[in-house]
Amino acid sequence: MEQATNNSGGLGAYLKHHIREYGLLFALIAIMLIFQIWTNGTLLKPVNITNLFLQNSYIIIMALGMLVVIVSGNIDLSVGSVMGFIGAFAAVMVVEWDMPVAVTMLASLGVGILIGAAQGYFVAYWKIPSFIVTLAGMLVFRGLSLWLLEGQSIGPFPQSFQQISTGFIPDIVPTGFSKSLAEIAGSRNFNVLAVLLGLVAVLAIIYVGMRERARNARYGVVGEPFAFFVVRNAIVAGALLFVSFKLATFRGLPNVLISMVVLTVIYAFLTANTTIGRRVYALGGNEKAAKLSGIKTERLTFLAFVNMGMLAALGGLIFAARLNTATPKAGFAVELDVIAAVFIGGASMSGGSGKIVGAVVGAFIMGVMNNGMSIVGIGIDFQQVIKGLVLLAAVFFDVYNKSK
Amino acid sequence: MTPLLQMQSITKEFPGVKALDQVNLKVMEGEIHAICGENGAGKSTLMKVLSGVYPAGSYDGEIHYDGQLAEFRDISDSEKRGIIIIHQELALVPLLSIAENIFLGNERASKGVIDWRSTFAKTEDLLKKVGLRESPGTLIEKLGVGKQQLVEIAKALSKEVRLLILDEPTAALSEADSQALLDLMLELKAQGVTQIIISHKLNEVRRVADTVTVIRDGTTVSTIDARTEAVTEDRIVRDMVGRDMANRYPERDRRAGEMLMEVSDWNVWHPEHNDRQIIKNINLNVRAGEVVGIAGLMGSGRTELAMSIFGRSYGQNISGEVKLKGQVANVKEIDKAIDAGLAYVTEDRKSLGLVLDENIRTNVTLANLEGVSRSGVINENAETTVAEKYRAAMNIRTPSVFQKVGNLSGGNQQKVVLSKWLFAEPEVLILDEPTRGIDVGAKYEIYNIINDLSAQGKGVLMISSEMPELLGMCDRIYVMNEGAFVGELTAAEASQERIMSLIVTE
Incomplete structure (x- = not known):
């Protein structure tokens, strides 16, 4: 019977089977519209859009690693503490020891990798549940960052360090030209590069989508109905152009946005198109079957944590650079936001399923809610309540869909 | 004799498909009634209707039980009337004891406080009835599947069962355990317990059943009274698949070619208890185009042998040598074994294969x-x-x-x-119970695939608990008992009797 429903075409049937993916996109749009109205238009002002990226980039970057960890059938509770610890470590190196910024960043990423390797070692090779190993890690690195900072904040960072977070990509056209464009647009500024890259991204997405459709057609695969394809891409393209135009009228493209987009594309490709990605899904879906198919399951689990450690370190650097100081409270409870983003994005708690794009959209949903609720002045108390309910609703929606 | 159960014109529809169409089933008081049919024929659906999983009103037709019209709302409703189903996948809690499992949900307690003395005493009685010599305090996870099956039956007896339904009870059991279970069924019958057995194994059906009902495509095809007419396996198979199956095992050109795999002096110890030797000094070989069987009881070490060869996925302190095409092969890790040309199709496809x-x-x-x-x-x-x-x-x-x-x-x-x-x-495929739990038609297709492999010059090592299958498919059969090979028979020499006698005389 399952086969029969799968086979019977029609838009309704297709929508029913992919309600989760479309639902997520529409949930993000709906939440943005609600806050756009509620904040009297503040949410989508150029400065606030820029802020949204600056505020959420480190969550999104860590969600990429967390998705891999969760797909492999594990969890990492230590990422908040690790990012705090790396921020502190970088601050000590660059501010107190006067080390060069580049060396500090490489060393920080290296320490992140070591932390991930240490935790991954116990999870992969000693089969200690990741919940326990990373709960221990969460305590250890929270304590270590307190010790490193001696309970104080350390800052400020050198200008070049701050650039990774708060810097903007310079425009490609002469200032005079962009000034005249700005006058036409009626804004203080106009960044041509931002609009150009936005256009390139839109074209790339449409090109990749069309190629995929052509291929599916050639292999007789029943894919997304054309109407859905058009509507979905129109929404995405519209949103991208809108955002890039808004960014252009403020200060252009933040550096951190570029790192985030590049990493997202890389991880989306790794998880969906490579053998190593496929093997992680198989490991999470059925570890024993994967092992008996010749997959080195221990090594993959280990690598998932190494990767998470590195991305948590990157998150720590970006966060410290944005605040321009390392504080003992940095990264506190951030692991929960990261994990929530991945689950809102549709990953399964038991492993084996979930998508990078889902995790990123999940992180944006959380980010827009945080930002919007702060603007309208909802207290920190109810912000937490609402975020908790949204997480529960998203996962309930998943379970409800499956049970039908 | 009066009928204990009469299901009349049962029709059950799911969206888009009619799972049961006017099925009739009449079970007499005190008999063993077998239900046969291919997978998907509707046997389980019928039992779900009977036990109230599909409540009254969700199907058409009538159920008369013990002289009255029965309309069960759920399982506990039918259990109260003494109808108990033992499912193929056993539903015991591994980390609780036998006694705790037997009285789970039905605890001997007053005001919520369990009376352990009475629980244990009653369990002793029940275990004696089913012939299981284990202490009531033993944890379920320490028992093999055969013994767990007996615990399930003891649990059913604890509930004053009148109609016991066994769904594929011997699917996971060895020959000896299966025999013991069938004996127990006959004994329960002598004590007046009416039973329904759903089984693919026709020799077992023939042995215990008084009446056989065959279901095909959701309808009753035939009901055979074994007391008045001869029940032959051919007849049941014919009714099940709707056509004659002259040969249940397809013919194949038997031609053994060059030597593909040789395993010599293979020894394996238990992965946790390093003083227990599981595989003892085994030597075996498979030639190109050959289908070689390994016969043996459940627990004789067949799966352990296969897994230890396949990338050492079982056991420790493994010693011995594996040669592929005359060269010593590195099969110490699974990916290496695959590269070397081995494949292992696991016994448990759901949890280990897919x-x-x-x-x-x-x-x-x-x-x-x-x-x-x-x-x-x-x-x-x-x-x-x-x-x-x-x-x-x-x-x-x-x-x-x-x-x-x-x-x-x-x-x-x-x-x-x-x-x-x-x-x-791969060059050599190890197939561990390749047809377990699949229906006659699909089995035949799997046999054809095996024959194709052999025709392509692959070597096949086949482990099976079904002796007729080994006899029908293999060129040679190794007989295994307690971790060692106790005999090797060619297809011409092999018979069920010879294999069993090799096992029991060792």
């Missing part, structure tokens, strides 16, 4: 992703082509290769597992 949430395409390429990728990037077109090729070659019945394997029937799932291993291009 990623159930993934589709056919993903499962088929899992053991050889290199075959559809370049520098680590998967070529999905090539992958789809490969999956389609195997779907056609194996006759996997599904609308598309993007179907989740969890939704396929047992026979089709097994074909997916076989496809996965064929795509890894």
Whole structure:
């Protein structure tokens, strides 16, 4: 019977089977519209859009690693503490020891990798549940960052360090030209590069989508109905152009946005198109079957944590650079936001399923809610309540869909 | 004799499909009634209607039980009336004791405080009745499947059962355990317990059943009274599949070629208890085009032997040598073993063979992703082509290769597992219970696939608990008992009696 429903075409049937993916996109749009109205238009002002990226980039970057960890059938509770610890470590190196910024960043990423390797070692090779190993890690690195900072904040960072977070990509056209464009647009500024890259991204997405459709057609695969394809891409393209135009009228493209987009594309490709990605899904879906198919399951689990450690370190650097100081409270409870983003994005708690794009959209949903609720002045108390309910609703929606 | 149960014109429809169509079933008081049919014929649906899983009103027709019209709302409703089902997948809690499991949900307690003395005493009685010599305090996880089955029956007896339904009770049991279970069924019958047995194993049906009802495509095909007419396996098979099956095992050119695999002086110790030797000094060989069987009881070490050869996925302190085509092969890790040309099709396809949430395409390429990728990037077109090729070659019945394997029937799932291993291009395939729990028609297809492999010059090592299957398929049979080979028979020499006598005389 399952086969029969799968086979019977029609838009309704297709929508029913992919309600989760479309639902997520529409949930993000709906939440943005609600806050756009509620904040009297503040949410989508150029400065606030820029802020949204600056505020959420480190969550999104860590969600990429967390998705891999969760797909492999594990969890990492230590990422908040690790990012705090790396921020502190970088601050000590660059501010107190006067080390060069580049060396500090490489060393920080290296320490992140070591932390991930240490935790991954116990999870992969000693089969200690990741919940326990990373709960221990969460305590250890929270304590270590307190010790490193001696309970104080350390800052400020050198200008070049701050650039990774708060810097903007310079425009490609002469200032005079962009000034005249700005006058036409009626804004203080106009960044041509931002609009150009936005256009390139839109074209790339449409090109990749069309190629995929052509291929599916050639292999007789029943894919997304054309109407859905058009509507979905129109929404995405519209949103991208809108955002890039808004960014252009403020200060252009933040550096951190570029790192985030590049990493997202890389991880989306790794998880969906490579053998190593496929093997992680198989490991999470059925570890024993994967092992008996010749997959080195221990090594993959280990690598998932190494990767998470590195991305948590990157998150720590970006966060410290944005605040321009390392504080003992940095990264506190951030692991929960990261994990929530991945689950809102549709990953399964038991492993084996979930998508990078889902995790990123999940992180944006959380980010827009945080930002919007702060603007309208909802207290920190109810912000937490609402975020908790949204997480529960998203996962309930998943379970409800499956049970039908 | 009066009928204890009469199900009349039962029709059960699901959206788009009629699972049961006017099925009639009459079970007499005190008899053993067998229900036979292929997978998907509607046997389980019928039992779910009977036990109230599908409550009264969700089906058409009437159930008369013990002289009254019965309208069960749920399982506990039918259990109260003494109808108890023991499912194929046992439902015991591994970390609780036998006694705790037997009285789970039915605790001997007053005001919520359990009376352990009475619980244990009653358990002792029940265990004696089913012939299980274990202490009531033993944890379920320490028992083998055969003994767990007996615990399930003891649990049923604790509930004053009147109609006991056993769904494929011997599917996971060895020959000896199966015999013991069938004996127990006959004894319970002598004590007046009416029983329904659902089984694929026709020799067992013949042995215990008083009446046989055959179901095909959701309708009753025939009811045979074993007390008045002869019940032959041929007749049941004919009714089940709707055609004559002259030969249950397809013919094959038997030609053994060059030596493919030789295993010598193979010794393996238990993975946790390093003083227990599980495999003792085994020597075996498989030639190109040969199908070699390993016969033995459950627990004789057949699966352990196969897994220890396949990348040392079982055991410790393994010693011995594996040669492939005359060369000593490195098979110390699973990926190395696959590269060397070995494949192992596991006994338990759901938990060890497949990623159930993934589709056919993903499962088929899992053991050889290199075959559809370049520098680590998967070529999905090539992958789809490969999956389609195997779907056609194996006759996997599904609308598309993007179907989740969890939704396929047992026979089709097994074909997916076989496809996965064929795509890894092995020289020697070890098949562990390749037809377990799949229906007669699908079995025949699997046998054909095995014959094709042998025709292509592959070597097949086949482990099976069903002796007729080994006798029908193999060129040679090794007989295994307690971790050692106790005999080797050619197809001409082998018979069920010889195999059993080799096992019991050792």
